[in-house]
Amino acid sequence: MILLTVATASAHVPFEPGTFTITEIHAGPAAEGGQWLEVRNDSASGQNLVEQVFTDGDGSSKQLTLTLIVRAGEYAVLAHPDSTVSADALLVDDFDIEALVDTLTHSDLSGVVDEVAWDTSWGLDVTQAHAGNPVLVGNEWANDLPGNWCAAFPTPGVANAWCPGSETDDDGDGLSEQAGDCDDTDPAVLPGALDDADALADDADCDGVRDDGATDDDGDGWSEVGGDCDDDEDGTFPGATERTDGVDQDCDGVVDELDADQDGADSLSDCDDADPSRFPGASEVPCDEVDQDCDGADLCEPDTGPMEDTSALDTGTDTAVDSAESDPDDTDTDPPPGSGPCGCSASPPSSLLLGLLVGGLARRRRTPSHV
Numbered sequence: 001m002i003l004l005t006v007a008t009a010s011a012h013v014p015f016e017p018g019t020f021t022i023t024e025i026h027a028g029p030a031a032e033g034g035q036w037l038e039v040r041n042d043s044a045s046g047q048n049l050v051e052q053v054f055t056d057g058d059g060s061s062k063q064l065t066l067t068l069i070v071r072a073g074e075y076a077v078l079a080h081p082d083s084t085v086s087a088d089a090l091l092v093d094d095f096d097i098e099a100l101v102d103t104l105t106h107s108d109l110s111g112v113v114d115e116v117a118w119d120t121s122w123g124l125d126v127t128q129a130h131a132g133n134p135v136l137v138g139n140e141w142a143n144d145l146p147g148n149w150c151a152a153f154p155t156p157g158v159a160n161a162w163c164p165g166s167e168t169d170d171d172g173d174g175l176s177e178q179a180g181d182c183d184d185t186d187p188a189v190l191p192g193a194l195d196d197a198d199a200l201a202d203d204a205d206c207d208g209v210r211d212d213g214a215t216d217d218d219g220d221g222w223s224e225v226g227g228d229c230d231d232d233e234d235g236t237f238p239g240a241t242e243r244t245d246g247v248d249q250d251c252d253g254v255v256d257e258l259d260a261d262q263d264g265a266d267s268l269s270d271c272d273d274a275d276p277s278r279f280p281g282a283s284e285v286p287c288d289e290v291d292q293d294c295d296g297a298d299l300c301e302p303d304t305g306p307m308e309d310t311s312a313l314d315t316g317t318d319t320a321v322d323s324a325e326s327d328p329d330d331t332d333t334d335p336p337p338g339s340g341p342c343g344c345s346a347s348p349p350s351s352l353l354l355g356l357l358v359g360g361l362a363r364r365r366r367t368p369s370h371v
Helices: 350-362
Strands: 003-006 020-027 035-041 053-055 061-063 067-070 075-079 102-108 111-118 129-132 149-152
Touching: 020 102, 020 111, 067 075
Parallel strands: none
Antiparallel strands: 003 067, 020 035, 020 129, 035 075, 053 061, 053 102, 102 111, 129 149
């Protein structure tokens, strides 16, 4: 234990959850060493415990008023005034750690830094300490799980021993606590697992960052709430460039939809992703037997010559509505469809054929009546 205690306090920077974790608890009477708790600095630098507040389950609390700097990875012991252990700070007289059911909270001006709550299922013995597994550095969520604590020989101010059975993979995910599994009761929680917004209260990949869905864990500028579909991979976010690798980089729900010809249409909508002149909305080139606009048909060139039928009026001697080339009495003589200047014969889409058929029936010639 390497500590520095001085009588003047410096400005305090609020701690993030997990900056310190409660690592050991002792609820025994004075004859057994008294009541005390141990905290560990899980940050990467020395931290000052001044202004930190420690509260028991009944609401009795102690705020530290003197500067107490704990170096990275080191421990501080806070003890009841009756305790016989070597303490770095004293709690108040009415601070009471209950063996059966209690809650200890470490907080500062910004909120809870760590909290451990236990009940009779934990089996805390007043003659023993209750110690957390040493692997849980910086992981305040996993540090508070019952499966990561056990009765142990008291070791105030130094690293805890592993709990019995921590070398065994209990949940069948291939890793034990000693191998880095921060919750060996849940096979979905292990190093390398995907944190997601559905697991609001846990740290699925055991990296010490509790994932609430609103945090950008991979530093790509997007969180899960913002649309990041893999917040552990900084190359995956809305608008990212897709690659042919079986991964949905741009988070649109489709894997590997690429725009190979760079015409602005991806491979799902482009009818020829190797030809940049072909994409939905492209200009059609009439009668080249190529579908440039990806609507399913080529464009047959309209008749623009002098014989063009420019009106729906009947120019013949009958009274029927003009029906293009089908009215023999019409004085214009447009060539029939399919025999225009370029001889285009590409079939129009089926929807267009259906429209022409319906329109033709509606305009069927009526036989004039005679008086």
